[in-house]
Amino acid sequence: MKIAMLVPALGERDAIGTDALEMSAALGRMGHDVRLFAAVNTTGMAAASPDAIDAFVERNDDVLIYHFAFGWPPGVEILKRVRCRRVVRYHNVTPPEFFGGWSEEYENACRAGREEIAVLAALGCELYLGASPFNVDDFIEAGVSRERTAVLAPFNRLSRLIETPANLDLLNELSDETTTWLTVGRLAPNKGHLDLFDAFATYLDRCDARARLLVIGSEDARLSRYNEAIREKIRSRRIDAHVRFLRGVDDSVLKAAYLAADALVSLSRHEGFCVPLAEAMALGTPVVALDRGAQAWTLGGAGLLWSEPDPSLTAAAVERLRADGKLRSVLRDRGFARVATTFAPDALEAQLATVLGAFR
Amino acid sequence: MKRIAIVVQRCHESVAGGAEALAWQYARLLSHAFDVEVLTSTALTHTTWDNELASGVEIRGGVTIRRFPVAITRSPYWNALYHRMLDATSKSRGGADTGVAWREAAQEEFIRFQGPYCPELETWLRRHEADYQAVLFCTYLYPTTYFCIAAVPPKKAILIPTLHDEPPAYLPVFASRYAHCAQRIWLTAAEQRAAAKLWKFDAGEVLGMAVEHTQSVEPERRRRSYLLYCGRIEAGKGCDELLRAFEAMPSRERISLVLTGADNIGVPDSPGIEYLGFVDEKRKLALMAGASAFVLPSRYESFSIVTLEAMAQQTPVLVDAHSEVMRDHVEASGGGWHYGTREEMIDKMEALIRLDEATRQRMGEAGRAYVLERFGEERIRARLTAIVESVANGDPQRIARA
Numbered sequence: 001m002k003i004a005m006l007v008p009a010l011g012e013r014d015a016i017g018t019d020a021l022e023m024s025a026a027l028g029r030m031g032h033d034v035r036l037f038a039a040v041n042t043t044g045m046a047a048a049s050p051d052a053i054d055a056f057v058e059r060n061d062d063v064l065i066y067h068f069a070f071g072w073p074p075g076v077e078i079l080k081r082v083r084c085r086r087v088v089r090y091h092n093v094t095p096p097e098f099f100g101g102w103s104e105e106y107e108n109a110c111r112a113g114r115e116e117i118a119v120l121a122a123l124g125c126e127l128y129l130g131a132s133p134f135n136v137d138d139f140i141e142a143g144v145s146r147e148r149t150a151v152l153a154p155f156n157r158l159s160r161l162i163e164t165p166a167n168l169d170l171l172n173e174l175s176d177e178t179t180t181w182l183t184v185g186r187l188a189p190n191k192g193h194l195d196l197f198d199a200f201a202t203y204l205d206r207c208d209a210r211a212r213l214l215v216i217g218s219e220d221a222r223l224s225r226y227n228e229a230i231r232e233k234i235r236s237r238r239i240d241a242h243v244r245f246l247r248g249v250d251d252s253v254l255k256a257a258y259l260a261a262d263a264l265v266s267l268s269r270h271e272g273f274c275v276p277l278a279e280a281m282a283l284g285t286p287v288v289a290l291d292r293g294a295q296a297w298t299l300g301g302a303g304l305l306w307s308e309p310d311p312s313l314t315a316a317a318v319e320r321l322r323a324d325g326k327l328r329s330v331l332r333d334r335g336f337a338r339v340a341t342t343f344a345p346d347a348l349e350a351q352l353a354t355v356l357g358a359f360r
Numbered sequence: 361m362k363r364i365a366i367v368v369q370r371c372h373e374s375v376a377g378g379a380e381a382l383a384w385q386y387a388r389l390l391s392h393a394f395d396v397e398v399l400t401s402t403a404l405t406h407t408t409w410d411n412e413l414a415s416g417v418e419i420r421g422g423v424t425i426r427r428f429p430v431a432i433t434r435s436p437y438w439n440a441l442y443h444r445m446l447d448a449t450s451k452s453r454g455g456a457d458t459g460v461a462w463r464e465a466a467q468e469e470f471i472r473f474q475g476p477y478c479p480e481l482e483t484w485l486r487r488h489e490a491d492y493q494a495v496l497f498c499t500y501l502y503p504t505t506y507f508c509i510a511a512v513p514p515k516k517a518i519l520i521p522t523l524h525d526e527p528p529a530y531l532p533v534f535a536s537r538y539a540h541c542a543q544r545i546w547l548t549a550a551e552q553r554a555a556a557k558l559w560k561f562d563a564g565e566v567l568g569m570a571v572e573h574t575q576s577v578e579p580e581r582r583r584r585s586y587l588l589y590c591g592r593i594e595a596g597k598g599c600d601e602l603l604r605a606f607e608a609m610p611s612r613e614r615i616s617l618v619l620t621g622a623d624n625i626g627v628p629d630s631p632g633i634e635y636l637g638f639v640d641e642k643r644k645l646a647l648m649a650g651a652s653a654f655v656l657p658s659r660y661e662s663f664s665i666v667t668l669e670a671m672a673q674q675t676p677v678l679v680d681a682h683s684e685v686m687r688d689h690v691e692a693s694g695g696g697w698h699y700g701t702r703e704e705m706i707d708k709m710e711a712l713i714r715l716d717e718a719t720r721q722r723m724g725e726a727g728r729a730y731v732l733e734r735f736g737e738e739r740i741r742a743r744l745t746a747i748v749e750s751v752a753n754g755d756p757q758r759i760a761r762a
Contacts, residue, residue, distance in 0.1 A: 168441075
């Protein structure tokens with residue numbers, strides 16, 4: 001079967017690029033003729049221009065998989081005109097409200113992306129393939145019948161992270177009795193950093209006055225107001241000495257942080273999947289998260305979840321994890337099982353084969 | 361026939377490791393009552409864990425061997441982790457507080473990179489555990505046991521730890537992971553005591569390993585009376601101590617020290633020291649039968665089949681008292697002596713050379729009786745089969761819990 005993989009912007013280490021590249025490789029192993037198409041490509045991998053897509057998937061039984069994570073009108077046009085079967089691979093679009101007051105540019109882009117959900121739903125594509133049930137719900141609410149939807153977690157880099165040696169300097173530096181919080185994810189308003197700093201300050205006050213918080217995630221110049229709000233929050237809570245930003249990290253530093261953390265804390269209010277949760281589970285790092293978006297599904301019972309970002313509850317959850325070895329052990333085993341059965345490469349490949357089996 | 365699996369880090373005729381020999385022996389003994397599969401890695405060499413064998417299936421002696429690739433081979437990174445692990449376990453081992461605290465994730469990183477890490481083996485077990493009525497996991501230390509045992513319901517898992525009092529055993533994740541399983545098999549009472557000390561649980565059966573060569577053989581006649589050592593000749597086995605002690609024996613000009621096995625130490629070309637290289641089983645047993653004493657100077661032994669083989673030949677044995685396992689063997693049998701110091705070692709080697717016949721016969725008979733009674737193949741087979749049967753039936757006579 002000929003399968004075109006269409007990605008507006010293909011990046012090697014971002015979640016969407018990883019999903020597209022690994023999914024292409026998996027489909028290739030299944031014997032399909034897979035070709036990548038991207039308007040922007042920073043990977044060094046061969047990817048053709050989207051203009052060439054029609055010539056590749058020309059038959060009715062060919063397949064186009066379109067990776068949808070933000071508004072991109074050319075993608076809609078391609079889906080409208082191709083004659084092959086169409087799969088919308090949905091990674092989620094953050095609702096614009098999260099950016100209100102922070103960035104008009106993001107607000108508009110997210111609004112355009114959310115509006116495209118209805119447009120894509122109306123196209124009657126053969127399959128809407130969400131990275132989580134939470135994602136699929138967006139299309140069901142837009143009128144797609146559940147029969148035309150399926151869930152497949154994103155292909156990922158968990159195996160590579162597991163097999164990468166950790167940065168020993170950082171691991172050694174952090175391997176002490178000081179409680180270590182970790183958060184991973186770009187600095188964006190939906191990610192809940194401001195709530196996180198409140199919770200961490202509470203933890204410093206009540207549990208461990210020496211605790212540290214590692215923040216891994218890139219800063220976006222277009223979100224300067226949000227970035228300044230983060231700095232102000234840290235100043236006002238007087239936690240400067242305890243918060244450490246790690247920017248531009250490679251896998252070895254990321255891994256060292258996971259190995260040394262007492263908990264990965266994610267108070268994100270909107271996630272279509274949340275790769276850091278899967279990374280933490282794969283490496284055995286305890287997780288405290290907010291039950292919003294897809295986070296509960298991704299964790300699958302392998303972490304502590306709260307329905308509200310109450311600072312006291314979050315701090316208490318970290319302290320409980322730090323003090324309760326049996327709880328950590330139970331959650332760690334659940335996390336390993338969740339990764340092995342749902343997020344590991346062979347598990348994803350088997351699920352993908354099942355999903356596409358209907359197309360044979 | 362019920363199907364069971366035995367998970368072990370390596371499995372190949374060329375592999376000489378004790379735990380691997382144990383796993384294969386159990387596979388062989390159980391194959392009369394069960395459809396046995398051995399699940400293992402494609403590695404041959406425990407210092408590299410390189411993928412030297414093909415992944416896939418081999419049938420050997422009626423046993424199916426499934427090999428899975430190693431994803432992480434040994435690297436300098438693991439060596440760095442190892443040295444840090446010594447710091448991380450120092451306080452619990454009674455040493456200095458180094459201030460190093462490893463979270464469970466870091467402890468598991470050490471286990472994963474120690475190797476052989478075989479994620480496809482873990483996946484196989486998760487998908488196929490329903491096909492096996494019981495799964496035996498051999499050697500606590502390796503990721504093939506640590507990660508794969510979590511892929512099997514505890515009610516089906518039988519752990520054979522082959523535990524030693526060694527630094528990695530103090531990592532808390534081991535005790536946590538192995539606290540719940542259907543049954544545990546300890547090789548010796550000493551190992552069981554070590555578990556009580558290190559892991560705070562010791563439930564399970566002390567079973568041991570069958571001594572396969574117990575038939576009495578004609579002793580080899582040599583020109584001089586001799587002391588015998590068989591096995592890897594290396595400092596880690598105490599062979600340097602043995603050579604120095606022999607050199608210091610007053611009677612050394614009238615006797616010999618005979619050594620067989622791989623020479624990793626450079627056996628000196630010295631009067632009275634006879635290195636015979638590798639010898640076959642038949643000659644090894646004949647050498648044992650003809651020796652004045654068999655000496656095992658190793659401090660770190662989990663069972664020592666070779667010592668028990670010598671005892672089966674009615675030969676007195678001399679062992680290092682620092683090894684609880686070996687001390688237990690000689691104290692429980694009366695078939696040998698142990699020593700605590702170098703001087704005591706020399707004195708007892710001298711005494712064993714000059715032993716009167718009546719004492720030699722009494723010790724020899726006691727040693728042979730001990731081996732046959734406790735480690736005869738049929739006895740081990742019957743007890744092992746009963747243990748596995750009870751787990752496979754979902755009705756363990758005694759559930760091993762922390």
